[in-house]
Amino acid sequence: MGTARKVDVYAQLVQSRKRCTLCQEAQSRLELNNPATYSAGAFDSGELGPWTRWQGNLDAEILIVGQDWGGTDDLENHGGCEPPDNPTNTAIAGFLRALGLDVDDPPSSYDTATGRFGRHGTVFLTNAILCIKSGDIQATVTQQWFTNCGPKFLRPTIELIDPLVVVTLGGMAAHGIQVAYGLQKRKLKEIFADPSPTWITDRVYRLPLYHPSWKTWRFRSREQQTSDWRRIAPISDEVKRIRQQRSRDTGSDFRGSGGTAQ
Numbered sequence: 001m002g003t004a005r006k007v008d009v010y011a012q013l014v015q016s017r018k019r020c021t022l023c024q025e026a027q028s029r030l031e032l033n034n035p036a037t038y039s040a041g042a043f044d045s046g047e048l049g050p051w052t053r054w055q056g057n058l059d060a061e062i063l064i065v066g067q068d069w070g071g072t073d074d075l076e077n078h079g080g081c082e083p084p085d086n087p088t089n090t091a092i093a094g095f096l097r098a099l100g101l102d103v104d105d106p107p108s109s110y111d112t113a114t115g116r117f118g119r120h121g122t123v124f125l126t127n128a129i130l131c132i133k134s135g136d137i138q139a140t141v142t143q144q145w146f147t148n149c150g151p152k153f154l155r156p157t158i159e160l161i162d163p164l165v166v167v168t169l170g171g172m173a174a175h176g177i178q179v180a181y182g183l184q185k186r187k188l189k190e191i192f193a194d195p196s197p198t199w200i201t202d203r204v205y206r207l208p209l210y211h212p213s214w215k216t217w218r219f220r221s222r223e224q225q226t227s228d229w230r231r232i233a234p235i236s237d238e239v240k241r242i243r244q245q246r247s248r249d250t251g252s253d254f255r256g257s258g259g260t261a262q
Contacts, residue, residue, distance in 0.1 A: 043080030128176025150180030
């Protein structure tokens with residue numbers, strides 16, 4: 001799919017997110033807020049979610065999935081933008097730069113001339129749950145939110161971007177991929193006991209990584225996590241090699257059925 005067509009499909013996906021009321025209709029005791037309707041959309045944008053405002057390259061080779069963006073407190077306090085001193089974003093930017101990627105710091109204001117936050121970016125960042133929890137970032141999430149958002153938004157996003165590697169940050173983001181693709185459910189301790197890359201479609205590898213926060217530094221050091229992130233480069237090269245071989249074998253860009261594996 002060409003970039004121009006991707007832009008059109010992405011815009012449709014964003015509009016679908018803005019109209020979505022699945023989690024509100026579920027009448028959960030825990031409240032989830034669509035940015036399009038929270039505070040009359042004052043903190044929303046033309047992106048899938050706040051994280052994508054920082055890095056939203058539709059042709060990215062690396063797509064990174066987090067659990068959810070956070071709470072309404074942060075959404076209001078930072079005007080719908082990424083906090084400039086967010087330690088998770090700082091760590092992610094450092095890991096990506098260590099791979100040789102040109103990654104800007106998160107933008108702090110909306111670019112009214114282009115209608116976008118910052119530049120288009122180098123990678124694509126999204127969340128397994130796109131709506132915003134009430135309160136602070138530590139608020140609880142529910143299984144139903146993954147069930148609603150995964151097949152409707154996460155899977156179509158991955159298939160649109162068509163990255164070489166999907167990196168999941170933390171156990172719940174890895175669970176979001178399982179739900180989105182109907183993969184065999186694995187317990188979180190099993191995922192990180194054997195964090196090997198696996199195919200989620202016949203074109204895309206999934207690599208589960210620890211969430212880079214102060215909580216994980218205690219049992220997975222920064223040096224160990226840096227080593228984890230460096231695995232992205234050889235995995236990407238391997239997927240490229242396989243795609244090129246399939247292209248030579250079939251005489252065209254191999255797209256396959258999009259079926260799941262493992």
